[in-house]
Amino acid sequence: MRKLAYRQALNEALAEELARDEDVFLMGEEVAEYNGAYKVSVGLLDKFGPKRVIDTPITEAGFAGIGIGAAMVGLKPVVEMMTFNFAVLALDQIMNTAAKMRYMSGGQLSCPIVIRGPGGAAGHLGAQHSQSLEQQYVHIPGLKVVMPSTPYDAKGLLKSAIRDPDPVVFIESELMYGWEGEVPEEEYLIPIGKADVKREGTDCTILTWSRMVHVALAAAETLAEQGISVEVVDLRSLRPLDKDAIRASVKKTNRAVVIEEAWGWASMGASVADFVSRDLFDFLDAPVGRLHQREIPMPYAYNLEPLNMPNEERVIEAVKRACYVD
Amino acid sequence: MRKLAYRQALNEALAEELARDEDVFLMGEEVAEYNGAYKVSVGLLDKFGPKRVIDTPITEAGFAGIGIGAAMVGLKPVVEMMTFNFAVLALDQIMNTAAKMRYMSGGQLSCPIVIRGPGGAAGHLGAQHSQSLEQQYVHIPGLKVVMPSTPYDAKGLLKSAIRDPDPVVFIESELMYGWEGEVPEEEYLIPIGKADVKREGTDCTILTWSRMVHVALAAAETLAEQGISVEVVDLRSLRPLDKDAIRASVKKTNRAVVIEEAWGWASMGASVADFVSRDLFDFLDAPVGRLHQREIPMPYAYNLEPLNMPNEERVIEAVKRACYVD
Amino acid sequence: MPAKTTATDSATKAPASRKKSNGTQEWLDPKSAAKARKELGDDKIVEMYQSMLHMRRFEEQAGRAYQMGKIKGFCHLYIGQEPVAVACAEALEERDYMVSAYRDHGHALAKGMTGNAVMAELYGKVDGCSRGKGGSMHLFDVSKKFYGGWGIVGGQIPTAAGIAFAAKYRDEDAVTVGFLGDGSIHQGVVHETFNMAQLWSLPVVFIIENNRYAMGTELKRASSVENLAVKADAYGMASATIDGKDIFKAYFGIKEAVERARGESKPTLLNIDTYRFRGHSMSDPANYRTKDELEAEMAGDPIVRLQNWLVESKIRTLDEIEAFDVEIKADVKASLKFAEESPQPDVSEHEQHIYVDWSWDIE
Amino acid sequence: MPAKTTATDSATKAPASRKKSNGTQEWLDPKSAAKARKELGDDKIVEMYQSMLHMRRFEEQAGRAYQMGKIKGFCHLYIGQEPVAVACAEALEERDYMVSAYRDHGHALAKGMTGNAVMAELYGKVDGCSRGKGGSMHLFDVSKKFYGGWGIVGGQIPTAAGIAFAAKYRDEDAVTVGFLGDGSIHQGVVHETFNMAQLWSLPVVFIIENNRYAMGTELKRASSVENLAVKADAYGMASATIDGKDIFKAYFGIKEAVERARGESKPTLLNIDTYRFRGHSMSDPANYRTKDELEAEMAGDPIVRLQNWLVESKIRTLDEIEAFDVEIKADVKASLKFAEESPQPDVSEHEQHIYVDWSWDIE
Numbered sequence A, B: 001m002r003k004l005a006y007r008q009a010l011n012e013a014l015a016e017e018l019a020r021d022e023d024v025f026l027m028g029e030e031v032a033e034y035n036g037a038y039k040v041s042v043g044l045l046d047k048f049g050p051k052r053v054i055d056t057p058i059t060e061a062g063f064a065g066i067g068i069g070a071a072m073v074g075l076k077p078v079v080e081m082m083t084f085n086f087a088v089l090a091l092d093q094i095m096n097t098a099a100k101m102r103y104m105s106g107g108q109l110s111c112p113i114v115i116r117g118p119g120g121a122a123g124h125l126g127a128q129h130s131q132s133l134e135q136q137y138v139h140i141p142g143l144k145v146v147m148p149s150t151p152y153d154a155k156g157l158l159k160s161a162i163r164d165p166d167p168v169v170f171i172e173s174e175l176m177y178g179w180e181g182e183v184p185e186e187e188y189l190i191p192i193g194k195a196d197v198k199r200e201g202t203d204c205t206i207l208t209w210s211r212m213v214h215v216a217l218a219a220a221e222t223l224a225e226q227g228i229s230v231e232v233v234d235l236r237s238l239r240p241l242d243k244d245a246i247r248a249s250v251k252k253t254n255r256a257v258v259i260e261e262a263w264g265w266a267s268m269g270a271s272v273a274d275f276v277s278r279d280l281f282d283f284l285d286a287p288v289g290r291l292h293q294r295e296i297p298m299p300y301a302y303n304l305e306p307l308n309m310p311n312e313e314r315v316i317e318a319v320k321r322a323c324y325v326d
Numbered sequence C, D: 001m002p003a004k005t006t007a008t009d010s011a012t013k014a015p016a017s018r019k020k021s022n023g024t025q026e027w028l029d030p031k032s033a034a035k036a037r038k039e040l041g042d043d044k045i046v047e048m049y050q051s052m053l054h055m056r057r058f059e060e061q062a063g064r065a066y067q068m069g070k071i072k073g074f075c076h077l078y079i080g081q082e083p084v085a086v087a088c089a090e091a092l093e094e095r096d097y098m099v100s101a102y103r104d105h106g107h108a109l110a111k112g113m114t115g116n117a118v119m120a121e122l123y124g125k126v127d128g129c130s131r132g133k134g135g136s137m138h139l140f141d142v143s144k145k146f147y148g149g150w151g152i153v154g155g156q157i158p159t160a161a162g163i164a165f166a167a168k169y170r171d172e173d174a175v176t177v178g179f180l181g182d183g184s185i186h187q188g189v190v191h192e193t194f195n196m197a198q199l200w201s202l203p204v205v206f207i208i209e210n211n212r213y214a215m216g217t218e219l220k221r222a223s224s225v226e227n228l229a230v231k232a233d234a235y236g237m238a239s240a241t242i243d244g245k246d247i248f249k250a251y252f253g254i255k256e257a258v259e260r261a262r263g264e265s266k267p268t269l270l271n272i273d274t275y276r277f278r279g280h281s282m283s284d285p286a287n288y289r290t291k292d293e294l295e296a297e298m299a300g301d302p303i304v305r306l307q308n309w310l311v312e313s314k315i316r317t318l319d320e321i322e323a324f325d326v327e328i329k330a331d332v333k334a335s336l337k338f339a340e341e342s343p344q345p346d347v348s349e350h351e352q353h354i355y356v357d358w359s360w361d362i363e
């Protein structure tokens, strides 16, 4: 099958949905003439013109709110946040308007908007530019939150997100934009809310999402050589969460490790680990393991930065601990 | 001992610290001439004058940022958010400036600011005005988060927060402002980071904070009559968290229920439950119980609103479930 | 003039200001009034009077229901500001959109929502415009193109611009009006929106209902400028300051902005002078205003002014006007009864309208 | 004029514009230049030239180090904008505060931070001004009253106002300058801050370094107004538009605002025309600008203009100026060496400076 980079897969999804539905438009900083700060929207201005692909001033709250207002009357905006570090400026609009419109209006309104952009650490950008902030969205009823880990998932899930009648926060990964993966020529959709087993195994389940899926897969490879068979479940969608997929895997392995790039308090990882601990209490042979970013702002220094992040080595340790090995 | 209302206790703490330290000032919407939207700052303008007690325009991000800037050069601002529903507009300033200054400057700077105001549901205010958003702050390294449940704790902790060299998010409870409790005449401080056992018990530990402490105590009373002895641990401070107090209690009761007013995904409650499940795995006789707000925006309708919230009856159920009773 | 028919909130004496040359009272600007009679016609003017009076009686009733504990939470009355909503609605077409904040009863009624639907919403009943789930601050009616109803100060302004954006995107030839207050104008997102509205020439009218107070904060204590119309200059946006206590001046002022939006697809910022006779919300004693100030304002009650003008202009007799009041009061009573009798939403509604489909298990 | 000493980024030919009556080149505004010679004196002017040249050489070196992969992440060069930082620092006292954003190398150097401390920070080394933990976008030096160094566009502006608030609160008689860009001016929090700065008359100067581009977005595509100075009108704030390519005009323009802040405790918004010769950051090819535009701008390289003026004014000879360049290049090389040799922070630093005391167990 042909290979596409993560950013190309997203670009295809955008192009296909823009072509499919007149009501879809893309808006954000540098998305049009500059072809995107991270080149996700390359060529879209040329293809669809300035009415459909719109550069905005640097006013996240304002243009997110404008997108949300447009969605309330039936358009299907895709609003790009240059990174989710900046989306916090629009959080009020996202959590208090987009997420609550349907409920507060007694079902009269909906808000079919996608707020998308890269999240997570990029590399040597320091404390304000290297945050994994999905917990700000995962917490909010009314929002859906998706974080794909491969080009294939990215394309199929973004297309579903754009067609979704509810607001979807779609968090990509700055570091993965260039990573390649197989993407079929023919159109396909991936339903929001379904996890994906990225590697089968029998001894321990790793529950993770986005870039950490790849760290987990690398660790699983190494662990396999050491005789430990790890199943890697890519949650893909954080809200809704595919509880059945988690149950199925953990009931098989009886051990679970949750890995996330974000800080660990009041995080998605804490929620997933808590869910496993309580829901699968009688199936667990060991405490659920967790791995997350150190509770420290991201340092710039090149030697300190890696110390803040989960990595293959730490995943291996965590899995071994969960498996009572060594 | 004399009794004071929660709001009076806070008022005393502010008055004492304003009197004690010239660098302390209070800033926020309606704090001065109006004496506070919830009357926490009653009389402070008269006592300390307009230089120290300052009304602001309705621009949360702006005045939080101004307070933070003032704190960076050594003042000790207390910034009142009329409610924490509005503080989300200032979240960037709080998480990206206040929380990170010390680290990003290599320890040159500190940010001794207190951001305070009521959080949680008030009553019949609808979806945008009834949120418990502590998870937005608990997640952030560099911040401390305090949520007192009694007038005594409120006064002692606010004084400590104002003297703390790091940024403290101090979340009060709109519904508790009028509730009375004992507060000594003489000055006292309560250290941030220490939990408080509000009721001793042997069968099950309830871990909670803020207004839910009182719901838990009421439930504990009822459960005592039914022969179930519940220990109620008021965490008081969410970041830092008093892990030892939690350990001590759960090792004694071998059962835990975590109760919070907030939604449950990526919440503080999820973190606390997860901590107990993993850290005390071998001491638990039952899965940790959890109770939180339904995953639904707060409805306005008077009959639906209570359905969204944890209440005494549900706490009783949760404890019984944890105790395998009925 | 007789006290009995004057609106409850207004003193009986005429506004001290506004004397005619002959020393008698000038109720409303004569030029605008004459223009209004020509362009709108007397019957339409009477309708506008009726809807202002209806708002007034409706909210007086709501206020009483609140004091009886039947309406709870916040309740922000619009009393005193009625001409703005009525003039605005008159300047709009049915297909045009309106977005308000938390002081939204008057706007909702003006846009054509029924007293029943609004009162039932204040009661949190299922026949309320938001099925009782929104409440006083969150009135919505898509069929009337009324889009809330917002609790976060300033948060409604990008929404209004977004609706205008969509109307332009779809060539709807529809105008969107976004209301905000003199205290809300300072919120950053409002300024971000002004820039984009002008940059993209969106068909939107931003209306500041400048009642000179934001809760207890007088305009000059919150704003570095006295005249809020200058805010538009920073964006090259058209603007105007309008007397919102004179229904006709308000109408023509708003109309001009609406025409600019419809004809040229250009935004306008309107700074409309008005005054709220009641506290910020039902729980606010409003001690921050002097008794004199309040009395002077209430002496200029815009409803009384229009009423007196109607009588003096011989468009309607005092008896006819009293008859309206009787009708309207009965109508409001009926809305109250409707709200009282409407059932609360079924508990099953608690779990509805979170997502289009909530079959998935989140809890 | 000889090419060899002209700054690397600038073309050798003189700016096409600015001819004297006699047809020869007018390098800098004569009136301001004369005033500068009187008020600052020639030696001070030479110092200003040297610090501009130092910034230029410093950043050219940093750019090369970045291309060699020794500096990573983002690196936003200030090349072309040097007169603004130097003029500003000259207009300030040591006790005054400066707050910048992510394009902060020039500001930090101008405020008195050493090339060693800044270069080491870019390298993420422990001798960097932020101990290597901040990075290019987060330069700090409390002893020099330089307060960052910010990555969130507009986020530094309330901080600047807050520092000004504190300076006033403590009667420090100190002025605070807050820098922002032409793209950052639209952020809501900037406008919220403007209102409070004027309302509370804070001793602050907001300087828009208007280089006409925000990343790839030209001013006119992001702003509904061409002249950003009008933003101040919405707040009744003093403002001025200043030629930031002429060091003397920049100096006197900023000086006036600084005096207003110090003397009257009043804020000012300055819209300073400038231009960045490099891309937004090292990774930006800057294809959104025409070659002609860039060449014309570089032909007017402000450093070359001052250099030529110094020579023609016989303040320094070309040889002397070349000597400066040799010295400065050596100095910058030394800073590079210092940064190369400075150790990375000890791993124990990873867990320091999160809280004043992190004894408690969070993880």
Ligand SMILES: Cc1ncc(C[n+]2csc(CCOP(=O)(O)OP(=O)(O)O)c2C)c(N)n1
Residues within 6 Å of the ligand: B029, B058, B060, B082, B086, B089, C103, C151, C152, C153, C154, C180, C181, C182, C183, C184, C185, C209, C211, C213, C214, C215, C280
């Ligand atoms: C972001 C935010 N901050 C504060 C509040 C609390 N609040 C509600 S209304 C109000 C005053 C607004 O005054 P104004 O804009 O003049 O409107 P008016 O009430 O006069 O109609 C305040 C401070 C809020 N709802 N949202």
Ligand SMILES: Cc1ncc(C[n+]2csc(CCOP(=O)(O)OP(=O)(O)O)c2C)c(N)n1
Residues within 6 Å of the ligand: A029, A058, A060, A082, A086, A089, D103, D151, D152, D153, D154, D180, D181, D182, D183, D184, D185, D209, D211, D213, D214, D215, D280
């Ligand atoms: C809130 C936020 N949004 C977006 C960005 C990404 N970004 C960094 S700089 C920049 C352009 C700013 O341009 P301008 O204000 O003109 O400053 P200049 O780069 O020209 O010095 C953008 C969009 C950011 N850092 N923060």
Ligand SMILES: [Mg+2]
Residues within 6 Å of the ligand: C181, C182, C183, C209, C210, C211, C212, C213, C214, C215
């Ligand atoms: Mg007002």
Ligand SMILES: [Mg+2]
Residues within 6 Å of the ligand: D181, D182, D183, D209, D210, D211, D212, D213, D214, D215
């Ligand atoms: Mg720029």
